[in-house]
Amino acid sequence: MAGAINALTTAVSGMNAQSDAFTNLSNNIANSQTVGYKADTTSFQDFVAGNLKGNSESQAESDSVSAVTVQHVENEGTATASSDSLALDISGSGLFNVSKATGTATAGGTTSFSSQQYYTRNGEFYEDKNGYLVNTSGYYLDGYMVNSNGALESKLSQINVSNVTFKPTQTTELTLNAAVGTLPSSTSDQETYTPQSYTSAPVTTYDSNSDPHKIAVQWTQSSTNPLVWNVSAYDADGTGTIAPNSYQVTFDSSGTLSSIVDNSTGKTVGSTISGATAEIPITANYGNNQSQTMELNLGTIGGTSGTTMAASGGTATESQSSGMTVSGTTLSMANDSVIGTTTGSTQSFLTDPTEVNGTYVSMKWTQTSASPPTWSVQAVDPYNTGTTSDVSSASHTVVFNTDGTVKSFDGSAPSSPLTTTATVAGSSYTVDLSGAKLTTDTTTGSDSSALTCDSVASGTYTGVEIEADGSIQAEFDNGYTQLVGKVALTNFKNVDGLQAVDGQAYTATAASGNAETGVVGANGTGTLAVGYTESSTTDLTGDLSALIVAQEAYAANTKTVTTADTLLEDTISMKQ
Numbered sequence: 001m002a003g004a005i006n007a008l009t010t011a012v013s014g015m016n017a018q019s020d021a022f023t024n025l026s027n028n029i030a031n032s033q034t035v036g037y038k039a040d041t042t043s044f045q046d047f048v049a050g051n052l053k054g055n056s057e058s059q060a061e062s063d064s065v066s067a068v069t070v071q072h073v074e075n076e077g078t079a080t081a082s083s084d085s086l087a088l089d090i091s092g093s094g095l096f097n098v099s100k101a102t103g104t105a106t107a108g109g110t111t112s113f114s115s116q117q118y119y120t121r122n123g124e125f126y127e128d129k130n131g132y133l134v135n136t137s138g139y140y141l142d143g144y145m146v147n148s149n150g151a152l153e154s155k156l157s158q159i160n161v162s163n164v165t166f167k168p169t170q171t172t173e174l175t176l177n178a179a180v181g182t183l184p185s186s187t188s189d190q191e192t193y194t195p196q197s198y199t200s201a202p203v204t205t206y207d208s209n210s211d212p213h214k215i216a217v218q219w220t221q222s223s224t225n226p227l228v229w230n231v232s233a234y235d236a237d238g239t240g241t242i243a244p245n246s247y248q249v250t251f252d253s254s255g256t257l258s259s260i261v262d263n264s265t266g267k268t269v270g271s272t273i274s275g276a277t278a279e280i281p282i283t284a285n286y287g288n289n290q291s292q293t294m295e296l297n298l299g300t301i302g303g304t305s306g307t308t309m310a311a312s313g314g315t316a317t318e319s320q321s322s323g324m325t326v327s328g329t330t331l332s333m334a335n336d337s338v339i340g341t342t343t344g345s346t347q348s349f350l351t352d353p354t355e356v357n358g359t360y361v362s363m364k365w366t367q368t369s370a371s372p373p374t375w376s377v378q379a380v381d382p383y384n385t386g387t388t389s390d391v392s393s394a395s396h397t398v399v400f401n402t403d404g405t406v407k408s409f410d411g412s413a414p415s416s417p418l419t420t421t422a423t424v425a426g427s428s429y430t431v432d433l434s435g436a437k438l439t440t441d442t443t444t445g446s447d448s449s450a451l452t453c454d455s456v457a458s459g460t461y462t463g464v465e466i467e468a469d470g471s472i473q474a475e476f477d478n479g480y481t482q483l484v485g486k487v488a489l490t491n492f493k494n495v496d497g498l499q500a501v502d503g504q505a506y507t508a509t510a511a512s513g514n515a516e517t518g519v520v521g522a523n524g525t526g527t528l529a530v531g532y533t534e535s536s537t538t539d540l541t542g543d544l545s546a547l548i549v550a551q552e553a554y555a556a557n558t559k560t561v562t563t564a565d566t567l568l569e570d571t572i573s574m575k576q
Helices: 002-030 540-573
Strands: 041-047 064-070 079-081 088-091 095-105 111-113 118-120 125-127 133-135 139-145 173-176 178-182 197-199 203-206 212-221 228-235 247-251 257-262 277-286 290-300 307-310 324-327 330-333 337-341 348-350 354-356 359-369 374-380 396-400 406-409 419-424 427-432 436-439 451-453 461-466 471-476 481-491 499-501 505-507 516-519 527-530 532-534
Touching: 002 041, 002 064, 002 540, 079 088, 088 095, 173 212, 178 197, 178 212, 203 451, 212 277, 212 348, 212 451, 228 277, 247 307, 257 277, 257 290, 290 307, 324 354, 337 348, 337 359, 359 419, 374 419, 396 436, 461 481, 461 527
Parallel strands: 088 532, 173 290, 178 307, 330 427, 337 436
Antiparallel strands: 041 064, 079 532, 088 527, 095 111, 095 118, 095 139, 095 481, 118 505, 125 133, 133 139, 139 481, 173 451, 197 212, 203 212, 212 228, 228 247, 247 257, 277 290, 324 330, 348 359, 354 359, 359 374, 374 396, 396 406, 419 427, 461 471, 471 481, 481 516, 499 505
């Protein structure tokens, strides 16, 4: 009697175990087309009845069986080409780091996320309306975003490519196209001429962090030879970031470039052969010990374009800035020196560097408010790169009227003339600022076309692409791409110990070990294939075969139940 009952119990456990196997097989088959799905297998384990342990006699006590679901996260599916340009397939044991939205929007209307970290092999990502990269299961791709300094963050965050602003490219070359002066009318005029000067309008250049800086170039004709000019580039922001430089540029009698000599070494720069490129090196020293070398391209030796001298009686390019005149201990800005517009904002202006007893002085004007037009002004040495300077003055506040005239100076009515004081190399000088004014036009009218740079300053975002190393690049209509982030991958000591959750995702457990996260390729995570997804690891042929076996095993267990039931009925009928 007991044996029949135990046989019945064993058969029922067998039916339950095969039902579990059916469940796993049906789940595998149902997900045979699910991206990143990892097929499970079923293992069976025997349970031995307590009083059979250590007993060699055959007794009417039955064992039982249970089914165990085995994960195979380590198995890789086949890489399948996708029409999704942001699709990713991992070749290796790594997993994507993903987050899940909480469904609760923040006060600003942005998406909020759960603090739980998830992992997945489903790399079928697309860009949603908010600029996040989301896979088909609704998980958001995590990675390392680029910060404002152009460096990758060390902390994971959700990748977002909305509102990507183009960062101006680093300047490597400046180009000057100008007739810096006119040739003398005859050989005899070379002994009786007034030295000319030319200063370009400042050009905005950019460092490796895309921060803007202004540079201008000053030309001063030699007092002994009208074909020889002294040239230097300076920091038009007045912060002394351009290293001291001085070059002697010589033209031939036709007004074309002949040679360039570095005044500090006396050596010729470049070649004097006709057609050779004529360039002057400029070094800038920006913050964080960042040094940047740029070339000032003047054209070619003997060339008729680029930087030249106009023919006698011709028209030279108008100087775009003027220095101060020196009379005894008084420095004066030129009359009608337009430093900006009455309607502009965040404007700046620097007078040409003026040499005063071997020290260069400029007046630096910086707009501090747009309404009313308010500026600060102080004396600086634009060539000084040190922390101390031989040029100093107090910083004064100047407010302008809507017609461009000075309204107040340091809060009081302006004096006439409008003056301040500056110290130059230990000596005190009076600085006459009366010539400064604003224009009511929308621009200052300066010609900024003469001095240009090779930086690309603007671009419109058109889309995003992902590279094989996990770099997420923003694409712009100017043909440039710029890094906005990098995909992060994670590995575990035991990936099969992860806890499966909805959407082909997993969470870490004690059995999986700690997450080892880094960029693509780190920690043995593998490589990426862009434009591919990982197919399900379901083996339809094998699972259908296993389904038949499970069906037969289930049927056999039902036969055992039927037989046990017959035995019990026969036993009961004995008493009737």
